[in-house]
Amino acid sequence: xxxxxxxxxxxxxxxxxxYGSWRTRHVRSLNTYLRGNASTGWGTIGLSVMATQASAIxxxxxPGQGFESGIGFVQNYFxxxxxxxxxxxxxLPMYRRLNVYTAYEFLGRRFDKKTRLLGAGLFLLQRGxxxxxxxxxxAIIISTVLGWPLDLVIVFTGLLVIVYTVTGGSEAVxxxxxWQMAVISAGMLTAMVVLLLRLPDGLGFTGAAHVAxxxxxxxxxxxxxxxxxxxxxxxxxxxxxxxxLSYFGTDQSQVQRYIGGASLREGRLGLMxxxxxxxxxxxxxxxxxxxxxxxxxxxPHPVFFNxxxxxxxxxxxxxxxxxxxxxxxxxxxxxxxxxWLQARASDDTAREASAxxxxxxxxxxxxxxRAEAKAALVAADPRAKTEDSDYVFITFILTQxxxxxxxxxxxxxxxxxxxxxxxELAALGTTTTIDFWRHFRPLxxxxxxxxVRVARRxxxxxxxxxxxxxxxxRFAENLIEAINILGSIFYGVLxxxxxxxxxxxxxxxxxxxxxxxxxxxxxxxxxxSLNIGYLWYNLIGxxxxxxxxxxxxxxxxxxxxxxx
Amino acid sequence: MTPAPRPDERFEAEPPDVxxxxxxxxxxxxxxxxFVLVVILLAAFTGIFS
Numbered sequence: 001x002x003x004x005x006x007x008x009x010x011x012x013x014x015x016x017x018x019y020g021s022w023r024t025r026h027v028r029s030l031n032t033y034l035r036g037n038a039s040t041g042w043g044t045i046g047l048s049v050m051a052t053q054a055s056a057i058x059x060x061x062x063p064g065q066g067f068e069s070g071i072g073f074v075q076n077y078f079x080x081x082x083x084x085x086x087x088x089x090x091x092l093p094m095y096r097r098l099n100v101y102t103a104y105e106f107l108g109r110r111f112d113k114k115t116r117l118l119g120a121g122l123f124l125l126q127r128g129x130x131x132x133x134x135x136x137x138x139a140i141i142i143s144t145v146l147g148w149p150l151d152l153v154i155v156f157t158g159l160l161v162i163v164y165t166v167t168g169g170s171e172a173v174x175x176x177x178x179w180q181m182a183v184i185s186a187g188m189l190t191a192m193v194v195l196l197l198r199l200p201d202g203l204g205f206t207g208a209a210h211v212a213x214x215x216x217x218x219x220x221x222x223x224x225x226x227x228x229x230x231x232x233x234x235x236x237x238x239x240x241x242x243x244x245l246s247y248f249g250t251d252q253s254q255v256q257r258y259i260g261g262a263s264l265r266e267g268r269l270g271l272m273x274x275x276x277x278x279x280x281x282x283x284x285x286x287x288x289x290x291x292x293x294x295x296x297x298x299x300p301h302p303v304f305f306n307x308x309x310x311x312x313x314x315x316x317x318x319x320x321x322x323x324x325x326x327x328x329x330x331x332x333x334x335x336x337x338x339x340w341l342q343a344r345a346s347d348d349t350a351r352e353a354s355a356x357x358x359x360x361x362x363x364x365x366x367x368x369x370r371a372e373a374k375a376a377l378v379a380a381d382p383r384a385k386t387e388d389s390d391y392v393f394i395t396f397i398l399t400q401x402x403x404x405x406x407x408x409x410x411x412x413x414x415x416x417x418x419x420x421x422x423x424e425l426a427a428l429g430t431t432t433t434i435d436f437w438r439h440f441r442p443l444x445x446x447x448x449x450x451x452v453r454v455a456r457r458x459x460x461x462x463x464x465x466x467x468x469x470x471x472x473x474r475f476a477e478n479l480i481e482a483i484n485i486l487g488s489i490f491y492g493v494l495x496x497x498x499x500x501x502x503x504x505x506x507x508x509x510x511x512x513x514x515x516x517x518x519x520x521x522x523x524x525x526x527x528x529s530l531n532i533g534y535l536w537y538n539l540i541g542x543x544x545x546x547x548x549x550x551x552x553x554x555x556x557x558x559x560x561x562x563x564x
Numbered sequence: 565m566t567p568a569p570r571p572d573e574r575f576e577a578e579p580p581d582v583x584x585x586x587x588x589x590x591x592x593x594x595x596x597x598x599f600v601l602v603v604i605l606l607a608a609f610t611g612i613f614s
Contacts, residue, residue, distance in 0.1 A: 074606065081599040085592045213613030220606040233603075264578055268588065275595045279602050 001146065005407030012183050012411040017164045017418065020176035024168020030451045033169035034101045034430050035260030044174055045270030048257045048423075050277070051177035053247075054184065055420035056138030056413045057483065058285065064389030066289020067296075070217040072231045074283050076484075076535070079240030081275035083248055088268045090502055091249040095259045096267070101434045103255045103498070110501040112509035113439065118516055119497050120435035123252055124428065126490035130483050131424050131462065132469030137483075138417040139470065142410065144308045145394050151471055157417055158467035165422045166460045169452075170256055170430075173422045180415035187412035188285070190405050191397065195291055198400055200298045203341075208294040210344070211337055214356055215363050217290040220283070230533045239535025242542050243484075246491030250498050253427035292396055297330070297337055297363075299400075303373045305391035310373075313380040322373050329366045336362040425466070429459030488534045489527055492541020493520045499542060500549045507553045515548030 001009070027033050065073045091103075100106050104123065108116030135158055143150040164172045199208050212218050222232045229235070248254045248271070258267040303326035304310040313319075336359040343355035377384040397409040433455040438445050445451070493516050500512045523541045527534075578588075585591050 078599075078603065081595055085595060089588070089592065209613050213610075216614070218610060218613040220610045221603065265581060268591075269580070269582070272591060272595055276598055279599070283606070 001406055001410070002403050004404040005410070008404055008407030009411045009414070012408070013414045013418070014160070016176050016179045016183070016415070017160045019179070020164040020172040021167045023175055024164075024172040027168050027171055028449065028452060030448050030455070031260075032171050033452050033455055034426075034434070035256065036170040036174045038260065038262065040174060040261040040266065042261070042266040042269035042273065044178055045258050045261050045266055046273030047181045048174045048177040049248075049254060049270055049274050050281075051181050051184075051416075051419035052253055052257055052423035053274075053278075053420070054181075054416055055134050055483075056417035057134070059184070059188070059412055059416050060138060060141050060393060061390050062282065062285045063289035063292060063393035064391070066217070066286035067293045067392045068289075068389040070212075071220050071283065071286035071290055072222055074220055074279065074286050075222065075231045075233055075236030076240055077244075077279050077282050078233065078236035079238065079242065080244040080248075080278050082237070082241050083244035084271045084275040086245060087249045088271050091255075091498070092258060092267050092271070093264060094502070095255065096264050100259070102252050102431050103250050104252070104431065104435045107497060107501060108435075111512055115497065115509050115513045115516075116435060117439065118513055119250070119494060120431050122490050122494045122516075122520070123250070123431060126486060126494075127251065127253060127424060127428060128462070128465070129469075130486055131421070131428065131466035133483055133486075134420055134424065135417065135466050136470035138413050141390055141394060142413060144306065145391065145398060146410075147308075154467060154470045157414065157421070158463060158470070161418045161421045161425065162460055162463035162467075165425045165429075165463070166456050169455065169459070170260065170426050173426050174257070174260075176422065177419050180419040183408070183415045184412050184419075187405075187408045188288070191393075191401065191409055192284070192288055194401055194405065195288065195295060195396070198299075199291075199295060203294075203298075205291075207341065208291050211294045211297070211341070212290040214340065215293070215360065217293055218287075227532055227536070230535075235533050235535045239488075239533065239538055242495060242538035243488060243491060243535060246495035246538060246542075247487065250491070250494045251427070252431050253423045256427050256430060257423065289393065292392055295396070296392075298334055300327075301330070301395075303370060304377070305388040305395050306385060307391075307395075309377070309385050309388075313377050313384050315380075318376060319373075322369065322376060326366065326369045326373070329362070329369050333359070333362040333366050421466070425459050425463050428462040429455050432458040432462070485534045488537040489523055489541075490520070492523060492538040492543075493545050495538070496542040496545020496549070499546055504546070504549065507549045508556075511553040511556055512545075512549045515552050516545050518548050519544035 031038065062073065095103065095106060098106055098109055100109075102120065104116050104120040107119045135154060139150055139153040139157060142148065143153045164176060168175070196205055199205075203211075209218065222229065223234075224232050225234065226232075258270055261267050261270070302310065303323055304314075310319075314323075336355070340352070340355040340359040343352040346352070374386040374388075377386055394413075397406060401409060433451065437454055437458070438451075444454075496519060497512060497516050500507050500515075519541055522544050523537050526532075526540065527537060579586065580588050580591050582591060585594065
């Protein structure tokens with residue numbers, strides 16, 4: 001990174017944070033602090049919802065997923081538009097009608113205090129743990145490739161987000177989200193354009209897509225019924241529906257984005273904006289990864305993209321041999337691809353099939369050498385990090401983009417990290433204040449200024465907790481999956497609570513409370529004893545909570561039912 | 565100090581005020597149709613390039 005990159009990076013990231021803090025420095029109203037400006041329109045709400053979901057991991061890991069496994073991950077988002085329709089039609093009108101600050105207040109109104117605390121507690125547990133991951137994930141990658149101290153990146157990111165989120169609360173979050181999304185869009189567009197321009201002459205987008213497809217990277221949909229397959233249409237539609245319904249309908253970091261605003265219409269249109277754009281957006285990011293795979297078939301690249309880790313362990317001659325073998329395999333693969341492209345243009349189907357088989361075999365050989373490199377790393381040090389897909393896109397950024405654009409793309413990562421982190425902190429602070437602090441200090445509810453002060457303190461405390469957690473914890477290698485798995489374990493039961501609340505009017509508080517506790521225990525036991533796609537736990541947790549609620553309501557003694 | 569419910573808002577009757585749509589049901593159907601179209605296009609994309 002040179003001076004231009006630093007100027008772009010600091011100008012955008014610090015500039016947006018400073019702007020957010022300055023514009024919202026006079027926020028004194030609890031309503032504005034917790035729900036944002038009352039005149040917010042659907043565009044801001046839509047961008048804010050999108051920015052909350054799009055963490056830095058989205059832009060680091062997902063192109064890596066496309067590079068490594070192809071674009072099938074897009075199916076993960078198939079349930080999202082359907083879930084958003086349900087949220088618009090059922091959840092959002094109820095939240096606005098009751099005029100709540102948090103989704104869990106609704107549980108208190110519908111059931112009782114203990115169920116509200118359980119819902120809020122599940123959220124704080126899940127989101128609190130993830131808070132450390134979302135700050136650590138981009139920091140580890142950015143610090144590794146740029147050679148910056150990891151702790152410094154974590155503390156810088158953490159302090160920046162704490163300052164403007166604590167200052168302006170939800171209003172600052174929504175305001176900065178708009179500009180952060182502008183930076184993200186401009187950066188990703190730049191990266192795509194540069195990638196397409198850097199493809200070999202004559203290949204173009206169509207040629208690259210044909211190569212990626214022939215090498216198995218462009219299977220966007222898979223109708224397989226095998227439950228052990230991680231990403232299929234069915235896991236996406238059903239598992240993804242439950243995951244998205246839980247996330248958008250019951251996770252305070254999202255609920256807080258759309259319950260404010262000028263009217264119900266603005267919230268609904270903001271959510272529909274996401275329902276329409278989310279799958280195409282994820283598709284483009286994954287496609288970028290698949291095209292990176294093609295690009296690196298023609299460009300020199302390391303056998304292992306996490307070069308810092310590689311250099312740390314790859315000391316002896318065995319590693320040099322692997323590097324040489326990989327360079328030879330890449331050259332062979334490149335020749336095989338060119339031969340296939342020529343055969344494809346010749347209309348000779350037999351020749352094309354033969355060339356395709358040779359190209360696939362050459363690609364498999366390259367993949368086998370990469371696997372061999374990872375095995376060699378583990379042999380050298382069992383604690384070595386062997387996942388390098390998160391480093392593919394950032395390597396491309398640093399080695400292929402012109403100066404200025406490098407700073408912009410690094411700013412994309414920071415903007416995404418800050419946007420999701422800010423929404424998380426605001427939600428954690430709000431839930432702790434409204435659902436816990438006020439629960440134990442009911443008389444303090446009338447003092448608006450004190451409520452705002454307490455909300456600020458809790459938001460800051462969660463920020464400090466997230467930074468500390470990120471500084472001292474070590475996380476799973478594939479970070480986006482780690483967060484999704486964590487979410488899937490808790491979200492299903494949380495959603496079950498809300499489904500019972502909305503649709504099973506006869507079920508009372510005690511039944512649903514004990515049902516949720518039992519369902520959560522069941523999901524945790526299943527997670528540690530079964531090997532099924534993790535998205536299914538959303539469905540299992542939700543279904544178990546509903547079924548147990550109905551069963552318990554039927555067998556509870558009449559007094560307990562009446563109390564419920 | 566949770567604000568009182570907003571009884572005056574007529575949620576279900578509120579029109580979407582989006583050109584071409586008179587009801588929210590129409591908006592939801594459009595979004596659902598868009599989703600189906602996107603899945604079909606992705607399936608076609610898979611078929612063309614795989």
